[in-house]
Amino acid sequence: MERPIVMRGTTSLYPARPADTSVPIHEPLALRWSPRRLDASATVSPRELRALLEAARWAPSSGNEQPWRFLVIPREHPRRSELEDTLAPGNAWAKRAAVLIATLAKGTRAKNNEPNRWAEHDTGIATACLIVQAAAIGLVAHPMGGFDAGALARSFGVPDEYTPMAVVAVGRYDPALHDPKLEEREAKPRTRKPLREIAFLGSFGDPVPD
């Protein structure tokens, strides 16, 4: 039986599957995960959506280039189905999201059109800020790589110098949604590599001490 918890500053429910960390971490980071059982009728308010975009907007970037762009498609938008059609079959659950947000990385710098080697990296930073903001107000924000980037760019007039990186499903969790496959996925423990495989001290491959 999942234990629902109330995230800070909201009445939205989010099952507790906290990250298994060796020391406590900031609550929205620990409680954030990527649910798939979204409420197909719940909405996200303009103020909530704006908070997500503002969080992304104020992210740090190389040279303050701000290479990130966000293409926002709410459920009721006339072009919503065009974005949904770009999703991989395994991401069909995301059609229930109140808002889908495609993230784009501008590959060239504004001042000289030279390649910006941090374009995708910094777009990831901004997208993480959006996701943390969502977690902090009890919204689901589930980033997906499984979509047809070319089709998305063609459908929505994305210029060549921008690379679609992710589609983020934003919405509210629906604990009453019955879907055996999704429930099975959500029942599995969340996993990550041990810290010693990703964090090194002094030289590549030498693990940080426990």
Add this chain to the structure above:
Amino acid sequence: MERPIVMRGTTSLYPARPADTSVPIHEPLALRWSPRRLDASATVSPRELRALLEAARWAPSSGNEQPWRFLVIPREHPRRSELEDTLAPGNAWAKRAAVLIATLAKGTRAKNNEPNRWAEHDTGIATACLIVQAAAIGLVAHPMGGFDAGALARSFGVPDEYTPMAVVAVGRYDPALHDPKLEEREAKPRTRKPLREIAFLGSFGDPVPD
């Protein structure tokens, strides 16, 4: 005169330069910025450092590939100067950081050695989680792109399939540090593109409504 504030859960001081947002956002995201006036003698505890790494470890990634790696070099480490030597002259201030963390993106997937097009993006996501964790406990975490990635890779034995993305200066703010150039930079307002230039509704270039 800067107004020092106390961040949640810590006694560290951090001048308040909150993001100018149209709606409130989560406090660590609003208060985070990238100071340069670091305390050259202050330390970061093993527990604090571990919290930063755990926050990054639990970030989301495409296929849960977790392409991020972190090379941690505390101030007292015998190889510290090798990392400092890779910094661009404009980042000399970062030599005062208690800990320098180089971030690396693994460009290939573990299961098949195929390129992972989200490697740099997802490393940015994990790095953002590390930065948010730092902000939440009152630590500075200032990501830098200005360093010699090739020299860093050679010095620290980084394999070819990993791309150095950033060096993050982690430490504590020193409001008493006198450095006219750094003080001048910190006195300037923080700026970002307006939301209408980065967030679009329905089609690329159509701004989200105010």
